[in-house]
Amino acid sequence: MENLIAPLIAAPLLGAAVLLCGGRRLDRAGHWIGTVLAGASFVIGVLLFADLLGRGAEDRTLHQHLFSWIPVGSFRADIAFQLDQLSMTFVLLITGVGTLIHIYSIGYMEHDERRRRFFGYLNLFLAAMLLLVLADNYLLLYMGWEGVGLASYLLIGFWQHKPSAATAAKKAFLVNRVGDLGLSIAIMLMFTTFGTFAFGPVLGAAGDASEGKLTAIGLMLLLAACGKSAQVPLQSWLGDAMEGPTPVSALIHAATMVTAGVYLITRSGAIFNGAPDAQLVVVVVGAVTLLFGAIVGCAKDDIKKALAGSTMSQIGYMILAAGLGPIGYVFAIMHLVTHGFFKAGLFLGAGSVMHGMNDEVDMRKYGGLRKYMPVTFVTFGLGYLAIIGFPGLSGFFSKDKIIEAAFAKGGTEGWILGGVALLGAAITAFYMTRVMLMTFFGEERWRGRETASPAEPSAEPAAEERGRHAEPHPHESPKSMTIPMVVLAFGSVFAGGLFSFGDSFVRWLEPVTGYAHGHPPISAAAVTTATVVALVIGVAVAWLMYGRVPVPVTAPRGSLLTRAARRDLLQDDFNHVVLVRGGEHLTRSLVYVDHTLVDGVVNGTAASFGGLSGRLRKLQNGYARSYAVTMFGGTAVLIAATLLMRAV
Amino acid sequence: MNPVYYLYLASLLFTIGAAGVLIRRNAIVLFMCVELMLNACNLAFVTFARMHGNLDGQIIAFFTMVVAAAEVVVGLAIIVSVFRSRHSASVDDASLMKL
Numbered sequence: 235m236e237n238l239i240a241p242l243i244a245a246p247l248l249g250a251a252v253l254l255c256g257g258r259r260l261d262r263a264g265h266w267i268g269t270v271l272a273g274a275s276f277v278i279g280v281l282l283f284a285d286l287l288g289r290g291a292e293d294r295t296l297h298q299h300l301f302s303w304i305p306v307g308s309f310r311a312d313i314a315f316q317l318d319q320l321s322m323t324f325v326l327l328i329t330g331v332g333t334l335i336h337i338y339s340i341g342y343m344e345h346d347e348r349r350r351r352f353f354g355y356l357n358l359f360l361a362a363m364l365l366l367v368l369a370d371n372y373l374l375l376y377m378g379w380e381g382v383g384l385a386s387y388l389l390i391g392f393w394q395h396k397p398s399a400a401t402a403a404k405k406a407f408l409v410n411r412v413g414d415l416g417l418s419i420a421i422m423l424m425f426t427t428f429g430t431f432a433f434g435p436v437l438g439a440a441g442d443a444s445e446g447k448l449t450a451i452g453l454m455l456l457l458a459a460c461g462k463s464a465q466v467p468l469q470s471w472l473g474d475a476m477e478g479p480t481p482v483s484a485l486i487h488a489a490t491m492v493t494a495g496v497y498l499i500t501r502s503g504a505i506f507n508g509a510p511d512a513q514l515v516v517v518v519v520g521a522v523t524l525l526f527g528a529i530v531g532c533a534k535d536d537i538k539k540a541l542a543g544s545t546m547s548q549i550g551y552m553i554l555a556a557g558l559g560p561i562g563y564v565f566a567i568m569h570l571v572t573h574g575f576f577k578a579g580l581f582l583g584a585g586s587v588m589h590g591m592n593d594e595v596d597m598r599k600y601g602g603l604r605k606y607m608p609v610t611f612v613t614f615g616l617g618y619l620a621i622i623g624f625p626g627l628s629g630f631f632s633k634d635k636i637i638e639a640a641f642a643k644g645g646t647e648g649w650i651l652g653g654v655a656l657l658g659a660a661i662t663a664f665y666m667t668r669v670m671l672m673t674f675f676g677e678e679r680w681r682g683r684e685t686a687s688p689a690e691p692s693a694e695p696a697a698e699e700r701g702r703h704a705e706p707h708p709h710e711s712p713k714s715m716t717i718p719m720v721v722l723a724f725g726s727v728f729a730g731g732l733f734s735f736g737d738s739f740v741r742w743l744e745p746v747t748g749y750a751h752g753h754p755p756i757s758a759a760a761v762t763t764a765t766v767v768a769l770v771i772g773v774a775v776a777w778l779m780y781g782r783v784p785v786p787v788t789a790p791r792g793s794l795l796t797r798a799a800r801r802d803l804l805q806d807d808f809n810h811v812v813l814v815r816g817g818e819h820l821t822r823s824l825v826y827v828d829h830t831l832v833d834g835v836v837n838g839t840a841a842s843f844g845g846l847s848g849r850l851r852k853l854q855n856g857y858a859r860s861y862a863v864t865m866f867g868g869t870a871v872l873i874a875a876t877l878l879m880r881a882v
Numbered sequence: 883m884n885p886v887y888y889l890y891l892a893s894l895l896f897t898i899g900a901a902g903v904l905i906r907r908n909a910i911v912l913f914m915c916v917e918l919m920l921n922a923c924n925l926a927f928v929t930f931a932r933m934h935g936n937l938d939g940q941i942i943a944f945f946t947m948v949v950a951a952a953e954v955v956v957g958l959a960i961i962v963s964v965f966r967s968r969h970s971a972s973v974d975d976a977s978l979m980k981l
Binding site: 854857858859863866 | 974
């Protein structure tokens with residue numbers, strides 16, 4: 235069965251190659267080729283999953299060695315894959331959600347003349363992401379890591395004719411580069427410490443390495459995770475990444491790629507277990523981002539940006555759980571999978587709403603859409619209930635476990651982390667209820683109003699064909715778009731319960747990540763009760779603010795915090811003042827040093843030699859007899875020196 | 883007779899030759915002074931050969947004579963051609979090789 239691992243990656247890679255090199259003659263069939271190959275990858279994934287299930291729990295790791303990539307002395311880089319329970323979980327999520335989003339995109343991108351290219355990029359993304367999770371060493375993982383970064387860049391900037399999209403793509407690429415630097419340094423440190431970077435030997439020998447080295451590697455891995463997963467302080471790109479087409483936001487910037495950081499930390503669990511300091515930093519980053527993203531999500535009127543803030547916050551939960559060590563790894567991945575379902579569903583719902591509303595993204599110009607888009611309303615609603623953690627739905631099981639594990643960290647830290655996680659749950663309930671109320675309930679604020687004012691160019695070029703300035707006529711989206719939403723809604727509802735039933739998910743992942751049952755200082759039932767209370771408070775506050783009173787069409791000025799949150803809590807301003815300005819000053823001072831000191835030394839040397847030779851040149855006067863004098867003089871000096879040396 | 887006297891004579895001849903090279907301008911005279919220096923060296927070589935009782939110095943003196951003869955041929959040819967083109971045998975007039 236292990237021979238099936240390579241085809242798993244090869245199928246979407248082939249799709250990308252065919253679609254991107256095939257040219258215009260594939261325009262009419264391109265989307266089918268892309269979707270079928272993504273589906274083929276999913277089918278192979280399911281076959282492998284069935285095979286793994288048929289084996290014993292300890293025997294569920296498959297290896298496939300394709301070839302030796304760079305063998306130089308003791309340095310060995312192989313193209314080799316490893317499929318274990320953790321990779322398998324990701325493979326099913328990536329190919330499953332990926333295939334659904336391919337199907338959705340058929341309808342969503344119908345009017346885009348570059349649809350073939352779009353599907354090529356999506357397939358490229360799938361191949362790179364599968365490579366990332368299936369690699370059996372850190373170098374190959376790095377290749378996939380860069381591959382998804384490239385695909386993300388191409389897809390964020392897919393509507394490159396819009397300057398905002400082109401800028402957002404560049405921003406995402408540059409911010410990610412900072413994180414990638416962390417990953418490459420971590421790999422170099424691994425090589426000097428362990429002499430290899432294959433998962434097996436590195437993670438097996440992690441216990442023997444010094445804590446200082448493990449901490450250094452762990453912090454560098456965390457930097458990488460922060461970049462890819464949009465965690466503080468490298469979070470600024472995710473909000474702008476919403477410039478990309480909505481299916482991209484759903485697949486890459488919600489369900490799969492942004493969770494790569496969680497995968498990296500969980501995969502490197504053995505390293506983090508030996509470095510408590512690094513783990514503490516991971517936990518702090520997770521907790522800070524959890525609140526940061528949630529607060530940003532509360533203030534955004536752009537439906538996609540609100541969801542982006544939410545994604546940031548939910549990944550904060552996962553990073554927090556992954557930082558807790560063996561009591562949290564399993565739940566980080568569990569939340570990752572359930573989040574993959576409901577967040578992808580929510581994004582697809584948002585895309586469906588935009589599709590029916592002439593690509594308007596401002597929720598203040600929505601309202602009362604539940605009558606016009608029943609399927610979108612129900613699927614979005616189920617995703618909404620799942621993300622806020624409504625008892626019985628997916629998000630409830632996974633988030634509750636994370637909050638419980640946070641309390642179980644123990645001591646003051648445990649109380650702080652648990653409190654932050656609870657507060658985050660309340661804010662999540664608040665902003666998601668806000669999105670829900672503003673979009674589907676209340677009065678129809680779009681009546682008699684042109685959407686997408688010319689000052690803000692429409693998000694989708696297709697809108698121009700449909701008449702940008704007309705009053706929108708909300709309508710349900712085509713079947714190709716609603717079916718994936720329905721499937722994801724099923725996942726949002728049932729996945730959590732399925733995973734928790736008999737602790738099946740814990741038992742499935744335990745051989746890879748390890749599991750220790752955490753004992754919170756208060757009972758599990760109390761934690762659950764607190765979670766539900768937080769949820770109710772959040773929903774109630776949101777209803778008081780956005781359900782009971784009508785929503786103003788133009789945003790009120792708001793408090794200082796609201797205005798800061800609308801500007802992403804001043805993250806871009808901070809980056810501008812500290813990094814951009816600081817960088818400019820640094821560059822200027824370096825240029826000054828270069829011009830005065832470096833150039834001064836070089837030019838000074840040249841000038842002094844020039845002057846010296848100008849003087850020496852005078853000795854060459856053309857008179858043979860003066861040369862003869864020099865010769866005699868020189869000979870006399872040599873003889874005198876020789877005699878003198880003899881005498882001494 | 884004490885061979886040292888020959889050495890005194892050789893150094894005297896060499897000094898006269900060297901002074902001539904440095905002081906005189908006429909190329910022919912300068913040339914004769916060079917010959918004088920070469921012959922002073924020959925005398926010193928022969929004297930040393932006598933003092934040390936081997937023939938090395940004598941042989942080198944012969945070599946020096948051959949080289950001197952060759953040098954005279956080349957040197958005179960140059961002097962004659964310079965004189966033909968510039969109508970002067972002064973070495974200071976031929977000072978074109980400079981920056």
